[in-house]
Amino acid sequence: MRVELDNLSKSWDDVIGADRITLDITDGELVAFLGPSGCGKTTTLLMVAGIYKPTGGTISFDGHVVNEVAPKDRGIGMVFQSYALYPHMSVFGNISYPLRLQKLGKGEIKERVQAVADMMGIGDLLDRKIAQLSGGQQQRVALGRALVKQPDLLLFDEPLSNLDARLRLTMRGEIKRLQEDLGITSIYVTHDQVEAMTMADRIAVMSKGVLQAYDVPEALYDRPKTLFVAAFVGNPPMNFFDVDIVRDNGDFRAKSEAIDLVLPQDRGEKAAAADGKVIMGVRPEDINVVGDATPPAEGLTLNGEAVVVEPLGREDLVGISINGVDMRVLVDKTKEVAVGDTISLVFNTSRAQFFDPETELSLLWA
Amino acid sequence: MTKQVEEEAEALARVAVGAPGKQRSSRGRRARSTASAYGFMAPAAALVLTFFVAPGILLLILSLTNLSSANFSQAWNFIGLDNYERLFTDPFFPKIARNTLFYVLTTLIFFNLGLALVLALVTTSIPRRAGFFFRLVWLLPRLTPSVVYILMWKRIGSADPFGIYNQIVPEFLGGSGGNLYLGGSPWTFVILTNGFIGASFGMIIFTSALESIPKDLLTAAKVDGAGTWRIIRDIKLPMIKWPLLFIATYQTLSLLTSFEYILLLTEGGPGLFTTEVWALTSYKRAFASYFGNSQWGYGATWAIVLVTIALVLAVVYVKLFKFNELVEEPRIENL
Numbered sequence: 001m002r003v004e005l006d007n008l009s010k011s012w013d014d015v016i017g018a019d020r021i022t023l024d025i026t027d028g029e030l031v032a033f034l035g036p037s038g039c040g041k042t043t044t045l046l047m048v049a050g051i052y053k054p055t056g057g058t059i060s061f062d063g064h065v066v067n068e069v070a071p072k073d074r075g076i077g078m079v080f081q082s083y084a085l086y087p088h089m090s091v092f093g094n095i096s097y098p099l100r101l102q103k104l105g106k107g108e109i110k111e112r113v114q115a116v117a118d119m120m121g122i123g124d125l126l127d128r129k130i131a132q133l134s135g136g137q138q139q140r141v142a143l144g145r146a147l148v149k150q151p152d153l154l155l156f157d158e159p160l161s162n163l164d165a166r167l168r169l170t171m172r173g174e175i176k177r178l179q180e181d182l183g184i185t186s187i188y189v190t191h192d193q194v195e196a197m198t199m200a201d202r203i204a205v206m207s208k209g210v211l212q213a214y215d216v217p218e219a220l221y222d223r224p225k226t227l228f229v230a231a232f233v234g235n236p237p238m239n240f241f242d243v244d245i246v247r248d249n250g251d252f253r254a255k256s257e258a259i260d261l262v263l264p265q266d267r268g269e270k271a272a273a274a275d276g277k278v279i280m281g282v283r284p285e286d287i288n289v290v291g292d293a294t295p296p297a298e299g300l301t302l303n304g305e306a307v308v309v310e311p312l313g314r315e316d317l318v319g320i321s322i323n324g325v326d327m328r329v330l331v332d333k334t335k336e337v338a339v340g341d342t343i344s345l346v347f348n349t350s351r352a353q354f355f356d357p358e359t360e361l362s363l364l365w366a
Numbered sequence: 367m368t369k370q371v372e373e374e375a376e377a378l379a380r381v382a383v384g385a386p387g388k389q390r391s392s393r394g395r396r397a398r399s400t401a402s403a404y405g406f407m408a409p410a411a412a413l414v415l416t417f418f419v420a421p422g423i424l425l426l427i428l429s430l431t432n433l434s435s436a437n438f439s440q441a442w443n444f445i446g447l448d449n450y451e452r453l454f455t456d457p458f459f460p461k462i463a464r465n466t467l468f469y470v471l472t473t474l475i476f477f478n479l480g481l482a483l484v485l486a487l488v489t490t491s492i493p494r495r496a497g498f499f500f501r502l503v504w505l506l507p508r509l510t511p512s513v514v515y516i517l518m519w520k521r522i523g524s525a526d527p528f529g530i531y532n533q534i535v536p537e538f539l540g541g542s543g544g545n546l547y548l549g550g551s552p553w554t555f556v557i558l559t560n561g562f563i564g565a566s567f568g569m570i571i572f573t574s575a576l577e578s579i580p581k582d583l584l585t586a587a588k589v590d591g592a593g594t595w596r597i598i599r600d601i602k603l604p605m606i607k608w609p610l611l612f613i614a615t616y617q618t619l620s621l622l623t624s625f626e627y628i629l630l631l632t633e634g635g636p637g638l639f640t641t642e643v644w645a646l647t648s649y650k651r652a653f654a655s656y657f658g659n660s661q662w663g664y665g666a667t668w669a670i671v672l673v674t675i676a677l678v679l680a681v682v683y684v685k686l687f688k689f690n691e692l693v694e695e696p697r698i699e700n701l
Contacts, residue, residue, distance in 0.1 A: 051585050072591035084582035088604040097600070101591040145590070155589075 001075075001152040001185045002027055002062050003048065009056035010043050017043035019209040020057065025202075030179050030186040032200035034193055035232070040209035041189045045155055048187060050074050061153070072101070074153070077146030077184075081158040083138045085130045091117070091141050092126040098149040116148045119178075136167045143175070147182070154179065154186040160195065172199060193233050197221070205229050222351075227360040230281050230353055236317055238281045238353070239327035245272045245354075253299070254280050254349070258323035262299030264350045270363050271354035278363060281353035284317070287329045289337070290344035297346055306341045320345065422673065428666040435660040449667035458639045466644040469556065469628075470621045477561025478617040479610070482568025487598060489569070490576045501573065507563045516559065516630040523548035523555050552632050552641045559627045568613045575606040611687040618683070619676050625649060644672050 003025040010017040018040040025031050033041035046052040048059055050071035058065045066074055077098075085094050092113060099109045117123040120140040130138065139159060146154060159175070160168045176199045179186050190196050196203045197217045205212040205220065205228070213220055213229045224230035230238050243254040245268065252268025254261045263271065271278055290301060307326070308319035311333075318331045320343060329345065331337050354363040429449055431442045453459065485504055489497035507515055525547040526532040532547065548555050579602065587601050603610070625646035628634065634642030634650070642650075652665020684690070 046585070049585070049589055051588060071588040072593070076589055078586060078589040080582045080586060082580060082582045084580065084586040086583065086587075086601065086604075088607070097587075097592075098590040101596060145586075149591075 002060075003153065003185060003187075004060040004063075005044070005048070005057065006060070007057035008044065008047060008054055008059060010040075010047055010052055011055050016040075016209045017052075018047070021204075021206075021211050022057075023204055023211065023214050025185060025187070027185055028183045029201045030176070030188060030199060032196035032203045033187060033189045033206060034191070034196040034200075034203050035206035035212075036191055038208075039206040041191075041204075041206050042157055043209075044206070045157055045187060045189050048153075049076055049078055049155055075149075075151050076153045076155055077149060077151035078155040079139070079142050079146050079157065079159040081161045083135075083142040083162070085138055085141055085145070087130050089130070090126065091122065091128050091130070091133070094130065094141055095126075095144045095148050098145065102149070112148055113144075116144045119147075120144045135163055136171065139163065139171060143178070147178075147184075151184065154184050156186065156188040156190075158190055159188075161190075161192070168195075175199065194235060197233070203233075205232060207232075223362075223365045224281075224353060225362050225366050227279060227281075227355045227362075230355070230362075234283060236284050236328050236330070238283050239287070241280045241282070241325060241327075242357070243278060243280045244276055245274070245278055247272065251299075254278075254352075256325070258325040259302065260299075261302070261347050261349055263352065267350070267352060267354065267364060274354070274356050274363050277357055279355040279357050281355065282327075282347060282349075283351065284328050284330045286348040286351045287327065288346045288348070289329070289331050289335055290346055291335065300347050300349060301344055302347065303342055303344050306337050306339055306343055309337055309339055318343075425666045425670055425673075428663055429670045431663040432661075433663040435662075438662075445663075449664050450671075452664065453667050453671065458642075461639050462642055462644055462647050465639070465642055466622070468553075469560075469641075469643050470618060472557050473560045473564060473621055474614070474617055477557070478564040478568055478621070479614060481561060481565040482613065483572055483610075485565060485569040486572030486576055487602070490573055497573075501566075501569060504566045504569060508566050512626055513630060515563075516627060519555060519559050519631060520548065525549060548632070549636050552636060555631060556628055556641050559631055560621070560624070563627075564617060564621070568617065571609050571613055572606060575609040576602060579605045611683075611689070615680070615683040615687065619680060622676055622679070623672065644668065648672060 005021050005023050008021040009019055011019075021040075021044055023031075033044060035041050043052060047054050050066070050069060054067060058067055060066065061074070086097065089097065095113045095116060096109050099112060104112075113126070114123060117126055120143055122137060122140045122144065125133065125137060125141075130141070133141065139162075142159070156175070160171055163171060172195060188196070188199060200217060202214060202216055203220055204214045207228050213225050215223075215225075220229055220233045224233065227240075231240070241254070241256060241259055243256045243259060245263075246253050246255050252263040252265070252272055254263055254271070271280075302322050304320040304322035304327075306318050307321050310317040310319075312330075315333055316331045316335075316337060318329050318337050320327055320329055322345075337343065355361065356363055427442075430444050430446065432445045432448070433442060437443065456462075485501070489500050491497075492500075510518075522530045523546070524530075524532070529547050535546075546554070583601060583605070584597060587597050592600060623645050625643055628641055628643060628646055629649070632641045634640070634646050648665050648668035650665075651661050651668055653660050
């Protein structure tokens, strides 16, 4: 099913929940609504579900405006962070509830519930009470309940946030596989950018009720259109530096008291268009410690001091201070960096981002 | 001997001899925790003993005597079960029993449970402030002194053409619905006066129970395709099962023993025992018989039988509604 949101808004008295959200979702696509809590992603989802009434704009399913359609007539399935299972019903009672409301025959209900439960791997738990299930099993029941009525649109409201880390990883893959197999158009609300990056075909990044960007994950990562997107997408997050863009013998350089780096011609030229002060962003993996693989390069190398070392297992996340400017860098374990070491760093400025400090828009992509 | 048998024998020996030290300390710990449990229960137990069990025993003794205002200066005169025989052969006993059953069931079902539930469902479905306001209005009868409250009802229920009801309602209904008055429909007024007050208790309890139902559950039900009525039937009512059963139990018992509004409104009349309920009979026999003849012993007998009925009912309710499930330990929740 195609979903189109056109200038969709929701406000309560003086609080704005969602502000003129416009986006389209193609049939079979999984779109993630990504943003910090209070950014309007759940508000938007609940409007799509029909629980909240929009105060402006329209929601269309397959070209038909559904603003006035009741939730039960929208053909949607929904999965919640709290699972929202009916505690007084058995597993069978929960999964069969949407079908019982449709007044289907007993035989058909039984058949369809069993089929969905088997697909979710909970076929043998149908008689159990909800309180007798683990968190992972409960979320499977919730998924089963959403899928059993064969919805045209699946809505996920942070479905994995209550699960422990390992289970979250498993369920992530399972949900993605299910969604692809069944080809159901889906909206997936999350504050976890890893979840959004790994699962979604496209990501809508939201902040303070405003849609910041809507694009495929790679584009958000490599070509962030706003400072917010650059800061929110990516883990560990991007490093930001206040710099001046200056021209020096035909070269563009990013300069501050601590930093002096040569920029590639194309990016430098665009960054210079802002007339002086800009915010430069460099991802942790684009700053490398000088060693065998990365030789020092003229105009791209700076020296700093390691102030904190966080072992991540495969590599260390090292906090480095260059003349009082802090940044985070991913460093290979074999380098054995210790706090207090002086380190030479090579900056890959061909992947650096530049933002206007006033508008917070990208100077490269906006 | 196999290894397993050896181990079993060893275990048996340990039990027989009594493993030194270890067992004693665990016994000591258990004794200490039992002692502290009694300590926590002591204040409540003292209250129950002083104000319920002790008067109950006194009442039981009293019911076996013929103590009355005619002979209270003499020693107690035990007359065996004569009072009980008198009670069950009283010509008005069946009527009083029927009245009590009718009064308790009607008030309970239509008001203390029914109206309370409707009020709670409605006031939680409208904006919060409005809901709060209407609940406050419904609490007013409970906040009014009972004598004042009943005086107002008497004004409402005066006979045509004086009663407030008779002056207002027929006018709106185009002349019909008139002449509803206390003397003509005493039960209607008895049930209404009690019900309007009784409903507010359940309303408060149900409201808080309804408001504690997670919003996600209601959203899920809406998405699953449930309308207002199915949400009430399938989600809200089952989720407030325990408060419902509690109010049913508690209100049955308190209605069974209540009589002050009936006393003030009709005094059990009009006529002979028309609206007289058990607790009122007990009160009248003990303290308000004709010519100041207070039959304390006989009144106590009515009270003792009523308390016995209430205790049996309480046990039946607890068993029937499986209240022990409420205090069951939660099942393990492994993630």
